Amino acid sequence: MWQALTLQAGPNAALVSLGAALLGAAAGGAGAFLTLRRRALVSDALAHATLPGIGLAFLAMAALGGDGRFLPGLMVGAAATAALGLWAVQALVRHLPEDAATAAVLSTFYGFGIVMLTVIQSLGIGRPAGLEGVLLGATAGMLRAEAVTIALGGAAVLLALWVLRRPLAMVAFDPLHARMMGINPARMDLALMMLVMAVVLVGLNVTGLILIVALLVTPAVAARLWMGTVAGTAGLAALIGAGCGYLGAALSASFPDLPTGPVIVLLAAAVFVLSLLLRGGRHYG
Amino acid sequence: MVPPTPFPNAEALVVRGLTVRYDGRTALEGAEARVPVGTLTAIVGPNGAGKSTFLKGLLGLEPAEGEVRAFGQAVATALPRIAYVPQRAAVDWGFPVRVIDVVLMGAWRRMGLLGRLSPALRDEAREALDRVGMADLAARQIGALSGGQQQRVFIARALMQRAELYLLDEPFAGVDAATEAAIIAVLKGLRDKGATIIAVHHDLSTVGAYFDRVLLLNHRTIAEGPVATTFTREALAQTYGAGQLVAVPA
Numbered sequence: 001m002w003q004a005l006t007l008q009a010g011p012n013a014a015l016v017s018l019g020a021a022l023l024g025a026a027a028g029g030a031g032a033f034l035t036l037r038r039r040a041l042v043s044d045a046l047a048h049a050t051l052p053g054i055g056l057a058f059l060a061m062a063a064l065g066g067d068g069r070f071l072p073g074l075m076v077g078a079a080a081t082a083a084l085g086l087w088a089v090q091a092l093v094r095h096l097p098e099d100a101a102t103a104a105v106l107s108t109f110y111g112f113g114i115v116m117l118t119v120i121q122s123l124g125i126g127r128p129a130g131l132e133g134v135l136l137g138a139t140a141g142m143l144r145a146e147a148v149t150i151a152l153g154g155a156a157v158l159l160a161l162w163v164l165r166r167p168l169a170m171v172a173f174d175p176l177h178a179r180m181m182g183i184n185p186a187r188m189d190l191a192l193m194m195l196v197m198a199v200v201l202v203g204l205n206v207t208g209l210i211l212i213v214a215l216l217v218t219p220a221v222a223a224r225l226w227m228g229t230v231a232g233t234a235g236l237a238a239l240i241g242a243g244c245g246y247l248g249a250a251l252s253a254s255f256p257d258l259p260t261g262p263v264i265v266l267l268a269a270a271v272f273v274l275s276l277l278l279r280g281g282r283h284y285g
Numbered sequence: 286m287v288p289p290t291p292f293p294n295a296e297a298l299v300v301r302g303l304t305v306r307y308d309g310r311t312a313l314e315g316a317e318a319r320v321p322v323g324t325l326t327a328i329v330g331p332n333g334a335g336k337s338t339f340l341k342g343l344l345g346l347e348p349a350e351g352e353v354r355a356f357g358q359a360v361a362t363a364l365p366r367i368a369y370v371p372q373r374a375a376v377d378w379g380f381p382v383r384v385i386d387v388v389l390m391g392a393w394r395r396m397g398l399l400g401r402l403s404p405a406l407r408d409e410a411r412e413a414l415d416r417v418g419m420a421d422l423a424a425r426q427i428g429a430l431s432g433g434q435q436q437r438v439f440i441a442r443a444l445m446q447r448a449e450l451y452l453l454d455e456p457f458a459g460v461d462a463a464t465e466a467a468i469i470a471v472l473k474g475l476r477d478k479g480a481t482i483i484a485v486h487h488d489l490s491t492v493g494a495y496f497d498r499v500l501l502l503n504h505r506t507i508a509e510g511p512v513a514t515t516f517t518r519e520a521l522a523q524t525y526g527a528g529q530l531v532a533v534p535a
Contacts, residue, residue, distance in 0.1 A: 172380070174371075180367070182364060182394065227381060229381055229383060233381050
């Protein structure tokens with residue numbers, strides 16, 4: 001286990017841990033802006049809405065004679081139905097309260113996705129073994145190229161967050177004033193959702209789509225207990241996310257029966273509980 | 286710093302036929318205004334008369350019909366020359382942000398996405414806080430301030446915009462006497478340097494002392510002009526309803 005923690009467990013395990021760390025940092029940073037904008041629940045709907053797309057992409061690739069688990073293909077499918085889910089929430093919000101619209105989309109899309117996975121298992125095509133890994137994450141046996149994709153994706157999200165940090169903060173604090181200053185709040189919200197979607201897609205193989213929201217939200221709310229600025233909150237959330245991602249992937253590599261996603265999320269939850277105990281529930285300030 | 290107006294007597298703001306409807310209800314019906322450059326105008330009217338809606342509608346923050354010109358330009362074009370201070374209640378006060386960071390948000394147009402937060406901008410933000418008497422609270426959390434102090438931070442953020450037209454929605458609502466005095470001093474200072482200020486105002490007893498002009502509003506424009514000639518008992522009775530007893534200063 002010590003070997004895994006210190007990147008001595010072989011180049012592949014080291015790469016996976018590094019990828020998980022960058023994914024955790026991206027999730028923590030994006031989650032800080034997400035919670036400050038009060039959109040955490042919408043991101044949960046987005047994550048669950050990826051499942052039918054994964055099923056559809058698997059079927060399409062298997063029908064074309066390829067490997068149904070080809071990750072970039074699954075990501076395209078996941079992005080397509082996640083975008084559809086996001087659009088459905090926006091359309092329903094005109095008739096329903098936002099929480100009801102979000103819950104309706106989340107459960108409908110997820111239910112449809114589970115039905116598709118069940119059908120896929122019974123068809124016996126395209127080597128479906130391990131496809132359920134997208135639910136809870138599975139870093140064991142991850143390909144080198146996949147680990148590199150995760151690391152690069154996490155780094156790209158971090159860079160985009162850094163570039164957009166000022167308008168994202170202004171829209172979250174005072175959207176009316178942001179509009180007066182020439183910032184389009186709807187466009188910033190869309191950009192934030194795109195970054196969250198990127199985190200969800202990149203995280204499919206690490207935490208899985210069910211638990212990714214925990215990695216988005218938990219480091220952010222823990223960091224909020226310690227920090228009194230947006231930059232401080234986002235920075236600390238990214239650090240917490242990186243630490244949990246790294247440690248979780250390393251632990252999971254040392255004990256192959258430990259699922260990666262749940263371990264990472266439990267670590268983040270431990271940081272949050274500890275912060276709550278130490279800070280007594282007070283926000284900074 | 287402030288670009289010269291194209292011709293000296295241009296109106297800072299012209300509003301023609303401003304109509305705003307929510308869910309079939311008409312909040313404003315054909316409101317009118319002509320506000321000369323370099324004046325301090327109070328918008329006065331009963332609760333629910335559409336005063337906040339008037340500001341939001343003319344700025345395009347609410348869907349509205351009608352024609353609005355600021356400094357002879359369409360409002361969307363003139364936005365960089367306009368600062369808007371919303372009602373305090375419109376903001377999340379639990380937000381993790383320090384006073385100085387809120388003020389610096391007023392410099393967004395000069396900073397942009399990748400621009401550096403220069404020491405000169407920080408100095409300017411501190412100076413803006415100093416003008417509203419808040420210099421020693423720059424590092425304080427916004428949520429830890431009193432209502433009056435929060436309002437002053439918003440005024441400082443507007444000062445950072447270096448605007449020529451300032452629109453304020455009830456800047457004196459729920460603030461202490463010291464804040465009220467500080468804010469009106471800043472507004473008069475801005476006016477004396479050529480800026481134009483329009484504020485929704487509730488306290489009829491201070492209209493004469495604070496403002497040059499008044500716009501009486503009750504779903505439409507009842508009257509508009511200099512305080513001395515427009516702020517009359519008859520016009521107020523017409524604005525607030527004939528049966529209403531209204532105290533007007535002599």
